[in-house]
Amino acid sequence: MMYGLLKPAIFALDPERAHRASIRALGLLPDRPVPAFDTRLGQEVAGLHFPSPVGLAAGYDKDAEAHSAMLGFGFGFVEVGTLTPRPQAGNPKPRLFRLVEDRAVINRMGFNNGGQEAAARRLAKRDRKRGLVGINVGANKDSEDRIADYAAGVERMAPLADYLTINISSPNTPGLRQLQDEGALRDLLQAVGGARGDNGPPVFLKVAPDLEADDPERIARVAIDEGVNALIVANTTIDRPDSLKSKQRGEAGGLSGRPLGKKALAALRAFRAASGGQIPLIAAGGIESGADAEARIRAGASLIQIYSAFVYRGPGLAMRIAGDLAQRMEEEGVASIADWVGSE
DSSP states (O other), X not given: OHHHHHHHHHHHSOHHHHHHHHHHHHHHSOOOOOOOOOGGGXXXXXXXXXXXXXXXXXXXXXXXXXXXXXXXXXOSEEEEEEEOSSOBOOSOSOOEEEEGGGTEEEEOOOSOBSOHHHHHHXXXXXXXXXXXXXXXXXXXXXXXXXXXXXXXXXXXXXXXXXXXXXXXXXXXXXXXXXXXXXXXXXXXXXXXXXXXXXXXXXXXXXXXXXXXXXXXXHHHHHXXXXXXXXXXXXXXXXXXXXXXXXXXXXXXXXXXXXXXXXXXXXXXXXXXXXXXXXXXXXXXXXXXXXXXXXXXXXXXXXXEEESHHHHHHOTTHHHHHHHHHHHHHHXXXXXXXXXXXXXX
């Protein structure tokens, strides 16, 4: 209710200014207690216990400033970043656009962040008992060796992370998605594996939804071969569905939110079929309700992540989705969320 009252004032602000204001506001407030989840929602994924399958995707808490607060709003896990080895300003403004009529967002942020060292100082102080925090790492735009950037990021952030995400799927850093090509991907994951070491945290790989027919099988095969612990499917899309109504629909960048839902679900099903359940999948893109979350889980996702829907529906969305899932499980007599995974 509170978010509903504040939303008109928030949406009157430039989207990026509103985003920064929300981060600053969270920093001024005491952390809420972490809620207790229905035990049926808990499961083990990649050797970690996730108390709820509903997580916050990377992009909101870019610089690891609000992860503790977001765990208090009922996210089962929070992913910070994307963080690059060196600070970078990102792309020129304006670079973030609300498509209100479509409940969507277009961004071309370009990995704007204060760098891994600044974030590491904050993360070193976190109370790890509050919940799981993943760290999403990327390469600097002007890097001469992007694979080396990822390896450096993994080495630096591994001691601070419950899991690491390798983000090679943003459309806003030129040439980044080329790292999804088979040879480059294998070289990258081998470098990341060496940097993580034998006792490092699990490594997840975030992929794009804009795929050729053979991409899921090829990417899944390389990921499994190189010991990746989970795939996040998927990042934003460069496609523009004909259904878009907002006047900002022609802005360049990655589209997220409700219009991404069908494409992201199709990508998830393709990776599930390609991997045969050999690697856990995390669904992202266009999830805004308990029904959406259930559909992704039944299609093969062990976990889900939200961000754009959180912008439109408020920070209580994570708990509402978790509650909806628990209610559906109660109605169906399902003992564990894991029993739903891939059941469609």
